[in-house]
Amino acid sequence: MTGFAGLVSLDGRPYAERDLDGAITVLTALGADARGCWAGRTGAVAAAVASVVHCRVPEDDEDRQPWASAEAGTVVVADAVLTNRVELCRMLELRGAAAVPDSLLIAHAYTRWGADCCRRLRGDFAFAVVDGRRGGVLLARDHLGRRPLHLYQSAGWLGFGSTALAVAAMPQVPLEPDLDRAVEFLAVAQDTRRSWIRDVAPVPAASTIWITPERTQHRRYWSLDDTPRRSGSAAEHAEELRTAMDQAVRAHLRHRGGVGVMLSGGLDSTAVAATLAEQVAPARLRTYTSVPPAGWTESANGRDTDESSLVRLLAGAHPNLAPAFVDAVGAHAIDGDDAYFAAGGTPVRNTLNMMWVRAIHQRAVTDNVSILFTGGIGNLTFSRDEPRWLVDLARAGRLIEAWREAAAWSARRGWRETLVQGVLRPMLPGSMHRLIELRRGHRSTAAQWLAASPLRPHLATTALAARIAGGIDAYRRISGLGRFVDDNAQHAEVMATLDVRCRGRVVDPTADLALIELSARQPGWARRHRGRGRAAARASMAGRVPDGIRLRVVRGAQLPDWYDRITDRRDEIRDEFAAARVDPATQELMDLPRLDALIRDWPTPDQAGDPVVARDYTLLLPRALATSKYLRWLRHYATADRRSVAAPPPQARERASHFAP
The missing domain is CATH 3.40.50.620 (HUPs)
Structure with missing residues (x-):
């Protein structure tokens, strides 16, 4: 990926290119085929931006960012691989489009449409624009958040960068782990707005942030429309x-x-x-x-x-x-x-x-x-499968078809499962699902997830369980698609x-x-059709993927x-745990006696098929040790003062490249 970073002054003080030396050094680890910096004032905004270009596609060979335009009054840095280049070049009337790097396409798109360019871009992107005419800085992230972008805000200034680690390499940003993020990760909470570094936050997907000395304005430019279409046959949806x-x-x-x-x-x-x-x-x-x-x-x-x-x-x-x-x-x-x-x-x-x-x-x-x-x-x-397909048909007034679908599904699964899974469960709210689980003597799904967590018992709070349950409810609403976004x-x-x-x-x-x-x-009845799940995808690949797979x-x-693989690595696991148990952050977060027992009482091959054993040794133990490994690395990275390592030599950098809108 191409990395970029920047500093924005909110109190008028100027920045120099050297203020981003630490961030550039960190971003160089992503690959560095070219580097560029810009610092100055445009209108009321003083800022500095830098990019470290890593060539991934042929057009990257011509990437010379930051891109500056005196006519438009903008400076642009971007990490992007766009998927609608031809359409964009046509709309922007660009000549020689085959050699235009994606970052320059974004610069032209911003000049033409301003922040609304995000609605027209497709693919993976994150970018920043210093806009002198409007007197601010725009940060933007793609619809699905496929490219990372992080932000740190303090009194009088803020910093941004592709990775949280790059932001933490800026002057006056404390490099401390966010242990609340570690708790969320270990509990598999879905709705975090944290990075692994304290006070450095990810910019939300499908969002822009407009920064001026007076205010910081967040705006969401896209959300997923999951309203089912009512028209079309199953064959048309598959095509x-x-x-x-x-x-x-x-x-x-x-x-x-x-x-x-x-x-x-x-x-x-x-x-x-x-x-x-x-x-x-x-x-x-x-x-x-x-x-x-x-x-x-x-x-x-x-x-x-x-x-x-x-x-x-x-x-x-x-x-x-x-x-x-x-x-x-x-x-x-x-x-x-x-x-x-x-x-x-x-x-x-x-x-x-x-x-x-x-x-x-x-x-x-x-x-x-x-x-x-x-x-x-x-x-x-x-x-994607759709367990609500019978409900969708009934609500659309297609009762005869709903009956036929239910009959086809019941021939494979039985009437009881068809009615419970296809009608009752989709119509009940998440809170009712949890109540039914408890009344039947089952542990809630959230409780089961927490049981698979290595957290110390006092950290597995009711509030955390509620957050996990909320993520599960989102998954159920549209078979996980909303949760994925x-x-x-x-x-x-x-x-x-x-x-x-x-x-x-x-x-x-x-x-x-x-x-x-x-x-x-796509409507649920296209996703489940004639007694077959994932029906639209299966039908779409007819003649391309053999039926034995399709x-x-x-x-x-x-x-x-997995059992053989981790048993072969028991010495590695023991060594990781020995380092983990003396780490202060790991001691604060994790149930060390439980981890110790798992390592000491290693299962036999006959026990490996037990679901609880599989859960503990494929999820709980590796996740705990990998988290501790990262927290220990981060502590060492901070105390070793790696951010003071000199930035690349000046001759390796380029000034901002100019483009004409």
């Missing part, structure tokens, strides 16, 4: 979804080297891979699939443990696919290292999955892959620093804005050999 997938893959296919796909046997990644294979044919398309090591034959609660046969089935339909199968033998169990953290990376929620993700990234780097496609969140977007923005630093790990770009067409907007408005209902297991 729309296929077209949206085609366009999403094509829009993200900007690369400087090899192309690859992280591929499982599931519908989403196979849909991405098959679509991509058709678009790049006859060129070779590398795929990477996580599998257990040769000879491993255990079961995983009815899930597929080895999806290599499905990948070969797909390769038979698309001969230009070149499958590679990767196991996680020898991978570190506890995620995070100095390079990842120094680039702004933070702990990953399902940290054990990073064992196989890192293994795939390393293999892709070896193969010189510069862009790695995934279908990571397709189950919330492209192939909010939650996605919180993990932008993780997603952005994955680019550093794989030395290229990781892109997910199932997170494309147009595809998400289409998915949100119509499959068995799910695959992620890291099914």
Whole structure:
């Protein structure tokens, strides 16, 4: 990713380029193909901005930001990979558009439309504009928060930057961990507005912040419309979804080297891979699939443990696919290292999955892959199921069709489950769901999540449980799509620093804005149809993805050999816990006796299939140790005074480049 940072004076004092030396040093860890700075006064605003460009797409070779325009009175820095370049260039009447970097497109778009340009941009972006004519600074973040942007505000000034760590490298910003954020993370609370560094806050997704000496104004420019459409047949909705997938893959296919796909046997990644294979044919398309090591034959609660046969089935339909199968033998169990953290990376929620993700990234780097496609969140977007489909039909007055759908579903699941899951549950509010769970003697879902948390008991408060329940309610409302839109923005630093790990770009067409907007408005009866879940996605891939995959209902297991992998790394886990138990922040947050018991009373292979054992050793223990590892690194980073490291030499920097609107 390209990183940028800036300082804005609210009391009139000037800034110099050297005031951003610390931030530039931190951002250089993301990759530094070019650097640029600007400092000065435009109107009533004194500011300094800097960018560290990392070339990811061909047009980045011409990126010379900051972009300054004397005519428009603006200075622009941006981290962006746009997906509607052709449309923007046409609207802006730009010549030689093929070589125009995305940051310069944003500069032109702001000159034409001001802050409303955000409504016209598509793709991943975060940017800042120093606007002398209007006398302020604008910060903006893309619709889904796919690019990170953070803000720190103090008396008389504020600072902003791509990563929280870069903001914390600015003068007078205290570099202290936000332990409340750690509590939220360990409890899997969904609605955080915090970063991992105290008082440094992420800019919300789909938002702008307008900063002047008089005020700081927040504005949301987009929200997801999930009002179901009433028109169209199931076949028409499936065709729309296929077209949206085609366009999403094509829009993200900007690369400087090899192309690859992280591929499982599931519908989403196979849909991405098959679509991509058709678009790049006859060129070779590398795929990477996580599998257990040769000879491993255990079961995983009815899930597929080895999806290599499905990948070969797909390769038979698309001969230009070149499958590679990767196991996680020898991978570190506890995620995070100095390079990842120094680039702004933070702990990953399902940290054990990073064992196989890192293994795939390393293999892709070896193969010189510069862009790695995934279908990571397709189950919330492209192939989203809809348990409210019967209610939607009834409310639309389509009672006969509702009866037919209920009959088709009950033939597979039975009438009791059909009525309870398809009618009663969708109509009840979240509070009623929780009451029913308690009356039946079940622990609430929020209580179960807290039980999977390593927090000390006194930190698992009623208020925290209520926040978790609120996130679960949001998930239920639209099958997780609404939660994704909010939650996605919180993990932008993780997603952005994955680019550093794989030395290229990781892109997910199932997170494309147009595809998400289409998915949100497709009626439930198109998503579940004729007794089949995920019906629209399955139908959309007819003739492209083999039926053995397209119509499959068995799910695959992620890291099914988890027990063997972490048992192989017991020495690493013991060492991490030994360091964690003497760390003050870890002592304050975590139930150390519980963690100690898990490590001391290691389960036998026969116990690994127990759901509580699997929860504790795949979620609770790795998440606790990865969090402690990051907090310890952050404490060492602060006390080692790494921010005083000299910035890159002056000759490596460029002044602002000028553009004519």
